[in-house]
Amino acid sequence: xxxxxxxxxxxxxxxxxxxxxxxxxxxxxxxxxxxxxxxxxxxxxxxxxxxxxxxxxxxxxxxxxxxxxxxxxxxxxxxxxxxxxxxxxxxxxxxxxxxxxxxxxxxxxxxxxxxxxxxxxxxxxxxxxxxxxxxxxxxxxxxxxxxxxxxxxxxxxxxxxxxxxxxxxxxxxxxxxxxxxxxxxxxxxxxxxxxxxxxxxxxxxxxxxxxxxxxxxxxxxxxxxxxxxxxxxxxxxxxxxxxxxxxxxxxxxxxxxxxxxxxxxxxxxxxxxxxxxxxxxxxxxxxxxxxxxxxxxxxxxxxxxxxxxxxxxxxxxxxx
Numbered sequence: 001x002x003x004x005x006x007x008x009x010x011x012x013x014x015x016x017x018x019x020x021x022x023x024x025x026x027x028x029x030x031x032x033x034x035x036x037x038x039x040x041x042x043x044x045x046x047x048x049x050x051x052x053x054x055x056x057x058x059x060x061x062x063x064x065x066x067x068x069x070x071x072x073x074x075x076x077x078x079x080x081x082x083x084x085x086x087x088x089x090x091x092x093x094x095x096x097x098x099x100x101x102x103x104x105x106x107x108x109x110x111x112x113x114x115x116x117x118x119x120x121x122x123x124x125x126x127x128x129x130x131x132x133x134x135x136x137x138x139x140x141x142x143x144x145x146x147x148x149x150x151x152x153x154x155x156x157x158x159x160x161x162x163x164x165x166x167x168x169x170x171x172x173x174x175x176x177x178x179x180x181x182x183x184x185x186x187x188x189x190x191x192x193x194x195x196x197x198x199x200x201x202x203x204x205x206x207x208x209x210x211x212x213x214x215x216x217x218x219x220x221x222x223x224x225x226x227x228x229x230x231x232x233x234x235x236x237x238x239x240x241x242x243x244x245x246x247x248x249x250x251x252x253x254x255x256x257x258x259x260x261x262x263x264x265x266x267x268x269x270x271x272x273x274x275x276x277x278x279x280x281x282x283x284x285x286x287x288x289x290x291x292x293x294x295x296x297x298x299x300x301x302x303x304x305x306x307x308x309x310x311x312x313x314x315x316x317x318x319x320x
Contacts, residue, residue, distance in 0.1 A: 003066035004029050011117035013110045015082070015093055021114060023079055025121065028062050029072045036071025036222045039122050040213070042131040043076075044099050044179060046083020046090070050133030050197045050206060057210035061225070068225030071217070074125070079118060079179075100174055102182035119182055126220065127157065128190035129213065130180050133197040137303045139263040141165050142208060145192035147175055150184040151241070154191055159237055160219050161193070161212045164264065165297050165315065166239040196263075238295055238315055247292045249312040251276055253285040257305045262296040262312070269293055273312055276305060292316050 005028055012022040040058060042051025055077040062069055078084050082092050091098055091111055104115025122128055134140040141164035146154050151168040158166050169175050176182075183190035195205050217223035240246060251257070259274035267273075267290040276286040288311055290296070298313040305311070 002031055003062065003069050004031060010076075010121040011114050013113060015110065019082065021082055021093075021110060023076065023081070023114060023118060026059070026075045026077070027072060028059070028069060028075075030066075030069055036220060037074065037125045038071065038217060038220070038222065039074045039076065039125045039128040040131065041076040041079060041118075041122075041128060041179065043078040043084050044080055044130065045097075045132065046080050046086065046088045046092070048089075048133040048197070049084075050195050050202060051131035052077055053202055053206040054131055054195070054209050054213075057206055058213060061210065061214060065225035068223055070224065071126075071220070071222030073217075073222075074122075076118070079114075099179060100177045102177050102179050103186070115179075115182075118179070119186065122183060122188060122190075123186060125183075125188050127216070128180065128183050128188055129193050130178075130190065131193045131195070131209070133195050134298075137301055139299045139301055140194055140196045141264055141297045142196070142205070142212075143167055143192075143194040143297065145169055145180075145194055147178065147181040147184055150181070154184075154189055155239070157189060157216075158191055160216050162215065163193075163212070163237060165295070166237055167297075168239070168241050170243045238297075238317065240315055240317065245315060245317040247294065247314040247316055248310060249273065249288065249291065249314065251286055251288060251305050251309050251311055252307055254306045255279075255285045255304070257288075257300055257303055257309075257311065259299060259302060262290075263299045264296065266295050267293065267314070273299070288312075290314060 007026050010023050010025050055075050080098050101111050102115045103119045104112040106116050143165045144158040144163045145167045148171045180190035214227040218227045255276040255278050257276050269292050271290045273288040275284050277284050294314040294316040300311050
């Protein structure tokens, strides 16, 4: 069975200075396929590049074993291409967060119209994975993030992706305007994949997520080729369900944060997470320690900090 590869512009809006905001989709579909469709979206934040590598990896795997694909895979690698061009997290024309503008409206602003077109194009999918790679300056575990109103519906599907952590995002008005929440409201199963960017050595992280995606496609009956086994399964995956299970560690002094490598480690209260030093004075301003027992699932990397800067997030639920 051969696979048809088709690149389509699902939306294009003319901007100032002869720019166009164009969102393209690459569809891989076996000839005659009529059931089963998974969408992979990324590039919603222009400073996040890991999704590009994951999309490329998925495309290469399909190209290597086209006879093993038994459903449709739609890849949207650059939802915010103008932001990606300049490395800006926001949309460069109005500096707004695209992931707070869904579901959009057909006759609204350029941002609203693009968001509306994306939602309409993804309607009817069996699963949508929105791939993100965290904030610059932080180390993150491989997480699946679910919107709170839809968590019970999606939890088993999230476990099948074998992340290090599942995080049910708290009920906040801003979260309702995310791509995944808007899709879930429309009846389309959708979730966020958050992956550490590791810009100096990104391939290992990307390969793990690509393997997880193909394991999920296998489970759905859409793939019969190679799928890398995953180390975590089912109930063993830590799951954050309430905001109270997340301890936010912040600093009190300005300076440069020199971290211990604690990301992904279970720590005890009092364990050292790093220190903040003053290079001019040649002294440590503040020792940062874990205030609780738990799993460090997000940690700031070596960077300048200011009073109140988030240093780490620790999951307090469960045990090692």
